[in-house]
Structure formats: C-alpha cells, structure tokens
Amino acid sequence: MRAPASQRLSAASTPNGGGFGGEPKFPRPAVLSFLFSHAAATATPHALDMALLTLRKMAEGGIHDHLGVSGLGDGGFARYSTDRFWHVPHFEKMLYDNAQLAASYLEAYQASGKKLFADTARDIFNYVLCDMTSPEGAFWSAEDADSPDPGGSGQKREGAFYLWTEQEITGLLDPEEATLFISAFGIRSEGNAPFDPHGEFTGKNILIRTASDDELARRFGLTTDIVTRQLDSARKKLFEERLHRPRPGLDDKILTAWNGLMISALAKGSLILGEKKLLEAAERAARFILETLYDDESAKLLRRYRDGEAAIEGKASDYACLIQGLLDLYSASFEADWLRAAMRLAEAQIERFFDQEAGVFYSTAIDDKSVPLRMIEDNDNAEPSANSVSALNYLRLAAITGRDELRIIALRTIRHFSSTLDDNPSALPLLLVARQVATAPPVQIIFAGKRGDPALTKLLSTAFRQNRPELTLIYADETCEELLPEAAAIGRMHNGEPAAYLCAGGGCQPAIRDPESLDAALGSLK
Known part of the structure; x- marks a missing residue:
C-alpha cells in the first residue's frame, strides 16, 4: 500500500x-x-x-x-x-x-x-x-x-x-x-x-x-x-x-514566466500585508509584459526581453505563470482587464499547447519549429511545472467565470498524471494541490461596492487571512457581463455599500458587511 x-x-x-x-x-x-x-x-x-x-x-x-x-x-x-x-x-x-x-x-x-x-x-x-x-x-x-x-x-x-x-x-x-x-x-x-x-x-x-x-x-x-x-x-x-x-x-534578462511568478507574489502580498505599493509594482510589471512581450491580436507571448529586444516564442510555462499572475492581480485589484487578459491567454494556451487526446500541456507550441521534439513538463522542481500551474489556473478560471469546459481541461491534466501522483507524489506536489482544490467543495466570495473603498479593501483583506486554495474571489462588476454574468447581476442589484456574499454548499449567504462577520463565516466552513 x-x-x-x-x-x-x-x-x-x-x-x-x-x-x-x-x-x-x-x-x-x-x-x-x-x-x-x-x-x-x-x-x-x-x-x-x-x-x-x-x-x-x-x-x-x-x-x-x-x-x-x-x-x-x-x-x-x-x-x-x-x-x-x-x-x-x-x-x-x-x-x-x-x-x-x-x-x-x-x-x-x-x-x-x-x-x-x-x-x-x-x-x-x-x-x-x-x-x-x-x-x-x-x-x-x-x-x-x-x-x-x-x-x-x-x-x-x-x-x-x-x-x-x-x-x-x-x-x-x-x-x-x-x-x-x-x-x-x-x-x-x-x-x-x-x-x-x-x-x-x-x-x-x-x-x-x-x-x-x-x-x-x-x-x-x-x-x-x-x-x-x-x-x-x-x-x-x-x-x-x-x-x-x-x-x-x-x-538583466526579463523573462515572462519568472515575472509572472513575481507578479503573483506581489499581488498576494499587497492584500495579506496590506501594502498598496506591492500591488502597484505588480501592475506596472504586468503592463510592461503585456505591452512588450504580448501580441493582443494573435494572443501570442514572447519569452524574453533584453536591451530593447523582445524575442523567443513563449513556452507553456510563460503562459501558465503569467496567467497565474494576472489572476492574482484580478483578485487583489478587481480590475476586469486583468481577468480579460488572463482569459485570452488561457484560450490561446489551450489552442497552442494542449493535446486534446492525451489531456496534457506540451512545453512548446504546436507551431514551434525550434525544437525537434515536443516535451511534457512532469516535475515541480525549482520551478513549477507548466501543467501544475495550468491545472490550478483553469480551476480558478472555471470557478470565476462558470465555464465548465475550463474545469474539464484542469481535470484532464490532473488525470493524465494520476499514476505519478499515486506512485511518486513528491514529483508533482503543486499538482497535488490542484487535485485537492478540484475535489474540495467550492467556495466563492462575491464582493460588491466601489473599487478602492477602504471598507471593501478591509473585507477583501479578511478573505486573505486564511489559506484556502479552493476559495475564489469575484467582484460584482456590472461592466463585465461577458465574463461574469452572475456577479454582474449582483452588481446591478446592489445598493453600493461594500459587502461580501459568501457562496458555498450550493447557495449564498446574505450580504456580509463587516470583516469580523466575514472572518467568522469563513471559519465556520468545513
């Protein structure tokens, strides 16, 4: 056994x-x-x-x-x-x-x-x-x-x-x-x-x-x-x-994947530590990557920037780590453009890197002629595997947007490595996190109110006091109907006062308006 x-x-x-x-x-x-x-x-x-x-x-x-x-x-x-x-x-x-x-x-x-x-x-x-x-x-x-x-x-x-x-x-x-x-x-x-x-x-x-x-x-x-x-x-x-x-x-190379990891950490740190300068630094880096190493028309990423030159076709890790950073920026700022960029990149990553038959992401794109053989990252070593990061990303995107096809991508990726997870779990510990998230009862908090309101920021920071990988944070943004129809509906009916709607077990609790009550409600979840 x-x-x-x-x-x-x-x-x-x-x-x-x-x-x-x-x-x-x-x-x-x-x-x-x-x-x-x-x-x-x-x-x-x-x-x-x-x-x-x-x-x-x-x-x-x-x-x-x-x-x-x-x-x-x-x-x-x-x-x-x-x-x-x-x-x-x-x-x-x-x-x-x-x-x-x-x-x-x-x-x-x-x-x-x-x-x-x-x-x-x-x-x-x-x-x-x-x-x-x-x-x-x-x-x-x-x-x-x-x-x-x-x-x-x-x-x-x-x-x-x-x-x-x-x-x-x-x-x-x-x-x-x-x-x-x-x-x-x-x-x-x-x-x-x-x-x-x-x-x-x-x-x-x-x-x-x-x-x-x-x-x-x-x-x-x-x-x-x-x-x-x-x-x-x-x-x-x-x-x-x-x-x-x-x-x-x-x-002094600027690498997309590594910047994505740093953007992610800074965005989390801005809320957990309560330091706005960290969010500002993350946003500035993300803007540079998207403006310099990303083609909005084709949704293609480049991998490296140095001395004014952007070069090298992006790998799956570049897409995965930047998507992670953008999702954490969205959670920290509730600016819908970060979510839109993450969604666009996610769709491009599936199209260019995902093997629909095997249910796994290759390291290089289907049209990348620079390598003779397409490889699959299957280890979370010093750097996380693109497959592990991607599985977590697509679970998050599915929970935020309600698009079940994204969840299926994540589940197929986890299933592809099921033997490794059972026989040698320390090889892919981050994918074990994804499997845990996939099997845990989903928990969402939909936040409503004016972005930047100190009371809303306090509610948001409260949600970050606990480490709950299965928790998804969404902003009730009525301008983001195409991505967040349910949250947009809450935004339209809300009266503007900062509030949090905790959703678990198939239903949502009434509006929670103070950090103490939100902390207690999260703590009561099994």
Missing part, C-alpha cells in the same frame, strides 16, 4: 533543519504549497509544522541575506544550500526562487499569524523592488554567486559580496552592537562555514542567525526592544559598508 505524500515527505524531512533530503538542499516551494494545502484541508498539524519549520530555518540560515534594509535594498534568498541545514549557500540569487518563496512566506503568515514570516516576505519584496526591478518596471532574472574580492585583488570569489571577517565587524560597529551581532549571527574569528569544499571561506563568516532577539535579551540582561534596535543599527551599518563592495554580476 502506497504511503500518502505527506508521510513520504515526513520520512525525508530534516527534523532539526527543516527541508527534505540531504545536501545540496533546494527550497522547493511547491512542496511547501502542498503541505499548507494538505494541512488546511485535513487539519493535519504535522504537515503545517514541517512547512513552518522549513521556512523558519531558511529565514535564519545563510541562504537568507540578512542585510536587507527596508526601502534601500538587498535581502532575499540565494538559490540553494550546499549543506543540509541552510547554512552555506550557493550565493546566486534567482528571481523565480524569491517569487515562490515570497508566496510561501505569505502562506506561512496566513497559517500561523507569526510576524517572522510576514517580515521575511517583506524582505524578499524589498530586495526585488530595490535591486531587481528594471527602469520599465519589470523584473530582472538573477544575480551571480561570484563577485570581485573586496580586498582589491580583483579576483572573483564565491560569496565575496556577502562574507565578513570578525575584524571587519568589530571595526564597523559600536562595542555593544558588535557583541550582540557576533552572538546573534554566530561570528567566529576563524570563520563559521561548516562546509567549505573549495577553501573560499577561511576566516570569513556567513551571516547565520544563531540566537533570537529574546534569547539575546535574556543572555545579556537587556530588553528585547533594545536588542532589536541595536541589531537593526548594526545591520544598517554593515549594509552601508557593503554598498562600497563590487556587486555580483546582474543577469
């Missing part, structure tokens, strides 16, 4: 360090999404605990750049850890990692309410908006692991931008700050890298959080507020010093 996916992941987990498997250790946010979805659907504490432990250990580890300063830059996450405890990263920073991890930290905050997870999501957004945003508003792809030695030799070294000697730290900080910082981040005179295969970290320290503010307060007889202030001051001083170092090389 096959063990469920959650049990298999539990067997592969690292109890003290979080994550799954040995080194090198990659974050795999798709696995975390499955754990959050499974915990929400089954009330399984262990699944939730595994996800929260992993994200907490990553936030504390060297894979996390601890010198992010709000509004100024840096922070974010490196690509993977070379050891099993997240201590020694491969220092390359990728947009797709940071986009997915931002979403994971938002899910963790929804599930736990703990400030650490909200702050870590903010840290990622700070890094992307300050250091990875092009002048046009879209997002660059990556920063290199190597950079020139700050000592002046000019030789490039792994992590040179991020490493510190104890002497550098004590020379930059006040004595009290230095003492706290050294204790907080495990700084040693000989260096603190437990794993140094190429001898690049001798005498150098990777910033790894080894003691919390509360622990340091008890250790040094201080208040937690004083510890927090002194560590914030120390981080800012080191950040400002690091500005003088040569930065790692920048990969």
Whole structure:
C-alpha cells in the first residue's frame, strides 16, 4: 500500500533543519504549497509544522541575506544550500526562487499569524523592488554567486559580496552592537562555514542567525526592544559598508514566466500585508509584459526581453505563470482587464499547447519549429511545472467565470498524471494541490461596492487571512457581463455599500458587511 505524500515527505524531512533530503538542499516551494494545502484541508498539524519549520530555518540560515534594509535594498534568498541545514549557500540569487518563496512566506503568515514570516516576505519584496526591478518596471532574472574580492585583488570569489571577517565587524560597529551581532549571527574569528569544499571561506563568516532577539535579551540582561534596535543599527551599518563592495554580476534578462511568478507574489502580498505599493509594482510589471512581450491580436507571448529586444516564442510555462499572475492581480485589484487578459491567454494556451487526446500541456507550441521534439513538463522542481500551474489556473478560471469546459481541461491534466501522483507524489506536489482544490467543495466570495473603498479593501483583506486554495474571489462588476454574468447581476442589484456574499454548499449567504462577520463565516466552513 502506497504511503500518502505527506508521510513520504515526513520520512525525508530534516527534523532539526527543516527541508527534505540531504545536501545540496533546494527550497522547493511547491512542496511547501502542498503541505499548507494538505494541512488546511485535513487539519493535519504535522504537515503545517514541517512547512513552518522549513521556512523558519531558511529565514535564519545563510541562504537568507540578512542585510536587507527596508526601502534601500538587498535581502532575499540565494538559490540553494550546499549543506543540509541552510547554512552555506550557493550565493546566486534567482528571481523565480524569491517569487515562490515570497508566496510561501505569505502562506506561512496566513497559517500561523507569526510576524517572522510576514517580515521575511517583506524582505524578499524589498530586495526585488530595490535591486531587481528594471527602469520599465519589470523584473530582472538573477544575480551571480561570484563577485570581485573586496580586498582589491580583483579576483572573483564565491560569496565575496556577502562574507565578513570578525575584524571587519568589530571595526564597523559600536562595542555593544558588535557583541550582540557576533552572538546573534554566530561570528567566529576563524570563520563559521561548516562546509567549505573549495577553501573560499577561511576566516570569513556567513551571516547565520544563531540566537533570537529574546534569547539575546535574556543572555545579556537587556530588553528585547533594545536588542532589536541595536541589531537593526548594526545591520544598517554593515549594509552601508557593503554598498562600497563590487556587486555580483546582474543577469538583466526579463523573462515572462519568472515575472509572472513575481507578479503573483506581489499581488498576494499587497492584500495579506496590506501594502498598496506591492500591488502597484505588480501592475506596472504586468503592463510592461503585456505591452512588450504580448501580441493582443494573435494572443501570442514572447519569452524574453533584453536591451530593447523582445524575442523567443513563449513556452507553456510563460503562459501558465503569467496567467497565474494576472489572476492574482484580478483578485487583489478587481480590475476586469486583468481577468480579460488572463482569459485570452488561457484560450490561446489551450489552442497552442494542449493535446486534446492525451489531456496534457506540451512545453512548446504546436507551431514551434525550434525544437525537434515536443516535451511534457512532469516535475515541480525549482520551478513549477507548466501543467501544475495550468491545472490550478483553469480551476480558478472555471470557478470565476462558470465555464465548465475550463474545469474539464484542469481535470484532464490532473488525470493524465494520476499514476505519478499515486506512485511518486513528491514529483508533482503543486499538482497535488490542484487535485485537492478540484475535489474540495467550492467556495466563492462575491464582493460588491466601489473599487478602492477602504471598507471593501478591509473585507477583501479578511478573505486573505486564511489559506484556502479552493476559495475564489469575484467582484460584482456590472461592466463585465461577458465574463461574469452572475456577479454582474449582483452588481446591478446592489445598493453600493461594500459587502461580501459568501457562496458555498450550493447557495449564498446574505450580504456580509463587516470583516469580523466575514472572518467568522469563513471559519465556520468545513
């Protein structure tokens, strides 16, 4: 008898360090999404605990750049850890990692309410908006692991931008700050890298959080507020010093799929964290992609933009990830144009990538002559499979628009991989989320009132407090009759006062007008 996916992941987990498997250790946010979805659907504490432990250990580890300063830059996450405890990263920073991890930290905050997870999501957004945003508003792809030695030799070294000697730290900080910082981040005179295969970290320290503010307060007889202030001051001083170092090389390509993932995370973050600037950044990036890499007449996407040139036929992942971003933009803003664009792209993706006989999306379009063989993505690794993202997209689109043929596309995609989901569920954890959504009783909230009304925004934010993948948010927009006939009807009959209509079990409750009542109504659903 096959063990469920959650049990298999539990067997592969690292109890003290979080994550799954040995080194090198990659974050795999798709696995975390499955754990959050499974915990929400089954009330399984262990699944939730595994996800929260992993994200907490990553936030504390060297894979996390601890010198992010709000509004100024840096922070974010490196690509993977070379050891099993997240201590020694491969220092390359990728947009797709940071986009997915931002979403994971938002899910963790929804599930736990703990400030650490909200702050870590903010840290990622700070890094992307300050250091990875092009002048046009879209997002660059990556920063290199190597950079020139700050000592002046000019030789490039792994992590040179991020490493510190104890002497550098004590020379930059006040004595009290230095003492706290050294204790907080495990700084040693000989260096603190437990794993140094190429001898690049001798005498150098990777910033790894080894003691919390509360622990340091008890250790040094201080208040937690004083510890927090002194560590914030120390981080800012080191950040400002690091500005003088040569930065790692920048990969300034703008990739459609990776931008779609970041747009999605920012849109979610705008509601969960209550920060309008995140929505504005997501909208600006989406406009650039649609204006520069999309042909509205043919509904064709291009994959890459750099130095004024848009090129390369879009793959299924470009369509899937951009559709996801546009759907989350619609949920965060209720601007119907984002939904219309998502629907147009979805129809084009089906026409160009979906195999009607096999019930699956190919990676390349039917008319793409650049590859000799069309392949099928069948794994949610560092990047999610186009099939997993698409299944979730089409379930959402069907729930929003009532078009059952879109739901059938999603169900056929899930069915195509049914053997994999049963025999090797960790290969496609995001598709497991789609299967869970497909089998869960549907839940909708139709919001009515004037867009931008603070009272409506509070109701909308309340819906995002809980992680419910099966929940669909719709705006009662009477101008969007062609896509949302039922919601448009509610919009026409509504008196303008902000309200939420919670629909589940085949019927809708009377209008809910305050966040507390909406939160209670959602909490009462099974």
